[in-house]
Amino acid sequence: ENIPLIAESLINILMPSYTNPFPSVCMQEFALRDDFSEKKEFIPKGSIIESKPINGVACKFQTIYDVNLLPLKISKAFMSNNKSDYLLNLNISITKDELSTKELDTNFLNLYLGDNIYFSSTLLMWLKNYLKFIVISFEDSDEEIKLGADKLSLDEFDEALIKSDEFGFEAFELIKELSYFSSKLNFIRINGLGFLKRFDAKSFNIKFVFSKDMPNGYVPRLEYFSLFATPAINLFAKGAEPIQNNNKRSEYRIFIDRSNINAYEIVSITKVVAHSSNNEKRILKNYKSFERFEFLNSQRSKDYYFVSNKIDMKLNSYKEISFFKNDAKEQTVSIETLCCNGDLPTSLKLGEINKIQNHQGVVTKNLTIPTSVKRVNVDGNLLWRLVSILSFSYQSILNKGSFLALLNAFMLPDDEFLKKFSSSLHEIKTKQIHRVDGGFAKRGVLCIFYIDESEFESLGNVYVLGINLAKFLSKFASINSFCELKIKCVKSKILFDYGFLSGTKELV
Known part of the structure; x- marks a missing residue:
């Protein structure tokens, strides 16, 4: 029963923003x-x-x-x-x-x-x-x-x-x-x-x-x-209600507005500051995020906080915060957040x-009705999917099965786009190519995606998909390399060529 908690902790270390809701x-x-x-x-x-x-x-x-x-x-x-x-x-x-x-x-x-x-x-x-x-x-x-x-x-x-x-x-x-x-x-x-x-x-x-x-x-x-x-x-900065940290609880629920609980949902924590006094002298202390390991580099304070996602009896999501510090002094903690209004915007016309x-x-x-909030359901299966893709290299993701597994780990299971793309993708072919860019010869990868265009509303949808896929793949190519994407529509035989995009991944 503790698998989801362990999974969330590991996911927050690997990808701290992964479990954040995607606002309207x-x-x-x-x-x-x-x-x-x-x-x-x-x-x-x-x-x-x-x-x-x-x-x-x-x-x-x-x-x-x-x-x-x-x-x-x-x-x-x-x-x-x-x-x-x-x-x-x-x-x-x-x-x-x-x-x-x-x-x-x-x-x-x-x-x-x-x-x-x-x-x-x-x-x-x-x-x-x-x-x-x-x-x-x-x-x-x-x-x-x-x-x-x-x-x-x-x-x-x-x-x-x-x-x-x-x-x-x-x-x-x-x-x-x-x-x-x-x-x-x-x-x-x-x-x-x-x-x-x-x-x-x-x-x-x-x-x-x-x-x-x-x-x-x-x-x-x-x-x-x-x-x-x-x-x-639907994203804006807002301070949470102050928390009185009296060292008697391991976790404290973060409230933005206790009188309108369902009107606000925290997307991320941007700053945590503790206020205390010592012989009438006011002391300010910045807590560091555990997932970011910033406290390890701090010369002044090793105190840090940890945030976990919770679900109440009405299936509403909220966040709790835990404090880890070197003293037992009581503190008033101020928390700055990036918030959204949860599901409230979907009521707007x-x-x-x-x-x-x-x-x-x-x-x-x-001009459009606001979209619904997208939330990630964290469980043990999700953890293993994420851990498995961390070992993927640029070359290994250019395999149909690996590529779809990669997308599946970052998309909602019932996502319509993921279903459509998965059913339309027939195969991926790659080969090493060379191009001259800025007077220098570069070695890169030509990727050809074979897609059944009948799964989409129009050829235009396939073309727009390719614009994003080309940018997506360039993020995995190193800065001294490039990726060139082509999409072959298997029924109409139309070929879309997106040219080559230089890689953006820094060399390790």
């Missing part, structure tokens, strides 16, 4: 107020937005990407064609009567492609594989500006929903994000727009010119697109996350 996520949109006098507003990543209160508690989210807000909106979206090309047209209008394009101060625009799985992934695939160029035209003007396909970029949207400071395991966050909130990937950036200032127009048209027609049934809708959106995660701090001229709303 949504897509958030912003716009300038009509009466706002400024021409633009910058909303940095990490900005806090709040929902309408639920049982007296407002859910807090923080943004993931920077948003450069301008008085613009998409007024039309439609497909057209000429003799040889196929065009996606987006008409962009200025929302303030007194302004025109000559007042726009920007060199780029971000574009969110929507959360429809079929349409967003298909368009993303077309933009990366069949885009010839981009044309910008203006009302009341015959002049057109042509931008090369290289002005379209996806690289600015790699920001993790939750940053991991555990070496080697950030790769699995990529797969988790693909499973839990794939809409995070549905962004592009159009660069090279500084020329907009040369024109005096109230609207302009962006034409994406493709060499290949979109699939049957693809009809762009205005509501799919947004110029000023970002993912937002569209548009109910609508308040932003420190930006009076901005309105905001959630």
Whole structure:
């Protein structure tokens, strides 16, 4: 019966953040107020937005990407064609009567492609594989500006929903994000727009010119697109209720708000500080985390704390903390945490996350219903799965069975993405190859994944999967090597080539 406790202790040492819940996520949109006098507003990543209160508690989210807000909106979206090309047209209008394009101060625009799985992934695939160029035209003007396909970029949207400071395991966050909130990937950036200032127009048209027609049934809708959106995660800093450590208990439950127990769930502990007095002199002591072994390097204090996950009779999860110190003095302990609102955000509807701090001229709303919290169930089987994969090398994971075992250890057992990927993967083939990068010859690995595309909603889903797989594999390649990924669709025989990505794993 103690196996889960032992398992959790070992897992927390190996991967301290593994057992943390993965909070609710949504897509958030912003716009300038009509009466706002400024021409633009910058909303940095990490900005806090709040929902309408639920049982007296407002859910807090923080943004993931920077948003450069301008008085613009998409007024039309439609497909057209000429003799040889196929065009996606987006008409962009200025929302303030007194302004025109000559007042726009920007060199780029971000574009969110929507959360429809079929349409967003298909368009993303077309933009990366069949885009010839981009044309910008203006009302009341015959002049057109042509931008090369290289002005379209996806690289600015790699920001993790939750940053991991555990070496080697950030790769699995990529797969988790693909499973839990794939809409995070549905962004592009159009660069090279500084020329907009040369024109005096109230609207302009962006034409994406493709060499290949979109699939049957693809009809762009205005509501799919947004110029000023970002993912937002239900994660925020909050202090716990102080704990009176009188040395009479081995564990203390951590409460964020005892009067609203179900409104808060701790994701991680960021700081533990003890307050005590000695002859009227106040003493502060920083406790170190046991899992991080920081106390071993401390010259001043060897005191540390240990956190365990618990489940109450109503199956609600909570955390308890234990203190290990060199004296028997009573202490008042302050705990700083990163929190989420548990399952509370799933009660929110569209548009109910609508308040932003420190930006009076901005309105905001959630474009998607917040996702549910993902929690790990720790047991003995999980421990052995994790221990077994620690012996995997870069070469050994490129075996179908080992690769799926690796994913299975880091995903929830009933995860739909894991089921779909497992049933679609036929085999993995690899071979050593050489490439020249920056004037230096490098040796790397070519990986070919053979996938049954009929298991997915569209070919676009397979293509987007490959974008993340390529990044995932590059995390395991050393910095002086690389990985090149190709995906072969076994039924259509279509081959996706993702090029080579340099490795990021430091040499030991």
